[in-house]
Amino acid sequence: MGGTNALSPRYRAVSAPFSWIRAEPHGIHVVPADCWVDPSRPVDRALVTHGHADHARGGHGQTVATPETLAIMDLRYNTREGALPAQYGETLALAGGVTASFIPAGHVLGSAQILLEHAGERVVITGDYKRRPDPTCPPFEVTPCDIFITEATFGLPLFTHPPIEQEIGKLLQALADHPDACVLVGAYALGKAQRVIAELRAAGHHQPIYLHGAMERMCRLYEELGVPLGDLRLVADATKDQMRGHVVVCPPSALNDRWSRRLPDPITAMASGWMRVRQRARQRNVELPLIISDHADWGELTATVEEVNPYETWITHGREEALLRWHELHQRRARALALVGYEDEDD
Amino acid sequence: MEKFAALIDALVYTRSRNEKLRLIADYLRATPDPDRGWALAALTDGLDFPAVKSSTIRTILMERVDPVLWTLSRDFVGDTAETASLLWPAPLAPAGPPPTVSEAVALLGAMTRKSVLTELPAMLDRLDPSGRYALLKLATGAMRIGISSRLAKVAFAQAFAVSVEEVEEYWHCLAPPYAELFAWAAAGAPPPDIANLPTFRPFMLAHPLEELEVDLADYAAEWKWDGIRVQLVRAGDQSRVYSRSGDDISASFPELLDLLPFPAVFDGELLVRGSHQGGEEGGAASFNALQQRLGRKTVSKAMLADYPAFVRLYDVLLAEGEDLRAAPWTTRRARLEQLVTRLPASHFDLSQVIAAGSFTELAEIRGRTRDEAIEGVMLKRRDSPYVAGRRTGLWYKWKRDPLLIDCVLMYAQRGSGKRSSFYSDYTFGCWNGDPDAGAELLPVGKAYSGFTDEELKKLDRHVRRHTVNRFGPVRETDRSLVFEVAFDSVHASKRHKSGLAMRFPRIHRIRWDKPVHEADRISALAALVQD
Incomplete structure (x- = not known):
């Protein structure tokens, strides 16, 4: 493998470059600091990129994350003990001469890339990320590094997320076309739901939006953390007639559930990057697919690697084969990590 | 093409059958000839463009996308046309307005295996992803979007308030874009004249018996033979053999064509002579032997000698100018028994009615049939007319236990x-x-x-x-x-x-x-x- 970005001379002095960071099946191990990034089982010390359940799990001795991610984890797992907040831009000294900095990843509220530095070597772990603007969280910042550990959820060239304005427009059009019905939007309860609501508000939709009970606490937390979401009401408190002509938001799992029988003739929508593929929408019985994703699409994944320009890319999860192939075609170093337990089916 | 593409997209995402019918009917009413006829043909898999195959699309895409990335993408999506529609790179310069459905059909029909490699890309450049998907689905003749040809015909009948039985019947004698069909249904022209054409009549089908027991006073029992269901038609000096889906398979079975001495439409099982499956005039081979004869465009003399085909008759729909379909099964059966005596025994026999006094006795007879390679038993209501499709309560198939x-x-x-x-x-x-x-x-x-x-x-x-x-x-x-x-x-x-x-x-x-x-x-x- 040739590599346009050859190993710079300073690394040649180190006997085993990057041996201090290891990809294990259940997470990334920072050896000298004896801590783990996004471990999928309980550990003594964890660095957590963001609050989604496949990255943030309860039961660690100590959890280092952004205050927003810690608040989200506390809401889900009651993990106030052992929580150590790290502000965006702050650099923490870990054991064994390792430092960790938290940098916005643009994925969901509180999401961070983690920059680890040791012996002059820089490793960035993106967690999940996107490059599109999102009113609910600060944007991704490109951080030069030697090893760039990236996700590849939408790592196939067929994934191109359209502008979100276009998809929100589709939603509002369906609402206008069916004044006696409601549009039921399935959206991931953390991040996607709040982003869709915030984008609806940005598009001038100030009507009440009705929530599935499972969405309530997370939406309240977003508001407490400074993300206004407007007039939100609970489906449980509303009559069928009150919800006619309105947007209802629920977790994807509730879309085809008996729960939706209480809604007035719902048009089933789902906000997800997977909606780009017709059969994926059909599998979920979705009538109105909204291609809205909190992950980078193919163009963004590859452009980000070019901008970051690392010595080597490590790919955590997703369509890693295709992203590996892209690296090969562009003569860049890359390898896939066989991590277990990361799923993004609901994005 | 945009309206057709929008229809296809809407159909993909619509769950309700009634809503699908409404979408198709609305499109057929709102779209001019011949676009709507071509669209209808596409929906019912009635179009064939020999130059455009799935492999053609793959070849064209692999020139523009890395083959490994193409394969990974195709594997993920599970559909060649959709993958291609999503991966197609935007043209460098504007490529002209999208083609109409008729224009697309004309262009696709004129393509050769060579010219398709430049002409199809030029068309794709003129379309957005939805349009590309619709075009490629239409071009490869396999929509696979959950619309059966029956549903499309029902939608046609609804669009113009005509009977679906009539639509079914005229359908098979007309070729896309079905100008006469639209003239009749939409503009009140006289119906197409099919009396002297050897056209296909939709088969009557059976429901599985499941746990039901029926009274043999009301139902007649017949063997379900293990060959392929065929319809034999003679009209206006022409003969045809049709498969269950209405495909013309006459070329594979030339020996059957000139043997009908009078105009008629018969329903029967196509079999190859052998010793496994019993019958009036000797037995039939297992399905394995028949497979040697299927799907051939020409048949060698050796093939004819080694695997001689014949038809075991189940039913008669039309005979010598008389339409028997509305008559009860008993009447049609009596007529069939007369007619079969006028057919050469070398190539025709009668599917016998099973003599069983009770359902219990029938169950016992059915239990013994495995050695004869018979698929099971058919139960036909004695007063049933011959109607297209599956109608509850009329015919049942009672397959043997697996x-x-x-x-x-x-x-x-x-x-x-x-x-x-x-x-x-x-x-x-x-x-x-x-x-x-x-x-x-x-x-x-x-x-x-x-x-x-x-x-x-x-x-x-x-x-x-x-x-x-x-x-x-x-x-x-x-x-x-x-x-x-x-x-x-x-x-x-x-x-x-x-x-x-x-x-x-x-x-x-x-x-x-x-x-x-x-x-x-x-x-x-x-x-x-x-x-």
Whole structure:
């Protein structure tokens, strides 16, 4: 493998470059600091990129994350003990001469890339990320590094997320076309739901939006953390007639559930990057697919690697084969990590 | 093309049958000729463009997209046309307005295997992703979007308030874009004249009997023969043989064409002479022999001599100018019994009615039929008219109980269409000896049905967790799961390493509980061969 970005001379002095960071099946191990990034089982010390359940799990001795991610984890797992907040831009000294900095990843509220530095070597772990603007969280910042550990959820060239304005427009059009019905939007309860609501508000939709009970606490937390979401009401408190002509938001799992029988003739929508593929929408019985994703699409994944320009890319999860192939075609170093337990089916 | 593409997209995402009917009917009413006729043909898989194949699309795409990335994408999406529509790179310069459906059909029809490589890309450049999807689906003649041709015909009937039976009947004698059909239905022109054309009449079909018992005073019982259902038509000095789907298969069976001495439409089972399946004038071979004759455009003399075909008649629809379809089955049967005496016995016989005094007696007779390779029993209401499609309560098929064998899951492949993200096609094997003494598994069959959606999810999870090897869309699994496989029969086969080929294998039960070394051996399966 040739590599346009050859190993710079300073690394040649180190006997085993990057041996201090290891990809294990259940997470990334920072050896000298004896801590783990996004471990999928309980550990003594964890660095957590963001609050989604496949990255943030309860039961660690100590959890280092952004205050927003810690608040989200506390809401889900009651993990106030052992929580150590790290502000965006702050650099923490870990054991064994390792430092960790938290940098916005643009994925969901509180999401961070983690920059680890040791012996002059820089490793960035993106967690999940996107490059599109999102009113609910600060944007991704490109951080030069030697090893760039990236996700590849939408790592196939067929994934191109359209502008979100276009998809929100589709939603509002369906609402206008069916004044006696409601549009039921399935959206991931953390991040996607709040982003869709915030984008609806940005598009001038100030009507009440009705929530599935499972969405309530997370939406309240977003508001407490400074993300206004407007007039939100609970489906449980509303009559069928009150919800006619309105947007209802629920977790994807509730879309085809008996729960939706209480809604007035719902048009089933789902906000997800997977909606780009017709059969994926059909599998979920979705009538109105909204291609809205909190992950980078193919163009963004590859452009980000070019901008970051690392010595080597490590790919955590997703369509890693295709992203590996892209690296090969562009003569860049890359390898896939066989991590277990990361799923993004609901994005 | 935009309106057609919008229709296709709407149909893809619509669940309700009534809503689908409304969408198609609205389109047919609002769209001018001949666009709507071509669209209708596309929806019912009635278009064929020999120059455009799935492989053509692949070839064209591989010139623009890295072949590895193309393959990974195609594997993920599970549909060549959709993958191509999503991956097609935007043209460097504007390429002109989108073609109309008629223009697209004219251009596609004029393409050769060579010119398609430049002309199809030029068309794709003029379309957005939805338009490209619709064009490629139309061009390859396989919509596979959950619209049966029956549904499209019902929608046509609804659009113009005409009877669906009439639509069905005229349909097969007309060619796309069905100008006469639209003139009749939409503009009140006289119906197309089909009296002297050898056209296909839709088959009457049967429901499975399930747990029901019927009174033999009301129902007649016949064998369900194991060949292919055909319709034999003679009208205006022309003869045709049609398959169950209405395909003209006359070219494969030329010996049957000139034998009908009078105009008629018969329903029967096409079989090859042999010693397995009984009948009035000698027996028929197993389905395996008939397969030698299927799908041939020309037939050699040797083929005709080695595998002589004949038709075992079930029913008569029209005879010598008389339409018998509204008459009760008893009347048609009596007529059929007269008519068959005027047909050459070398190529025609009658499917006998089974003499059984009671349902219990019939069950007993059916239980003994396995050796004769008969598929089971048909039950036909004695007063039933001959109507197109499946009508509840008129005809039942009572298939014989399947054979069962325990096999071990070996490979799984991703499905397509609705199952594109699921490992839903399973290859399974039996032991070639004692598994505790180091025997190996040899594949014996492949199945992709017989389980519920819930079970599919569990199976998919099992495959992902037990993968030991990947070959493109196929995963090899560790040998840890037993399927009880049901199948209709098993035959010797040179194409398979195990030397055996099953007919209609499907998953009967998933034996999560059963240890793999208790699965069956090849020898157990071989003992069931009836060739």
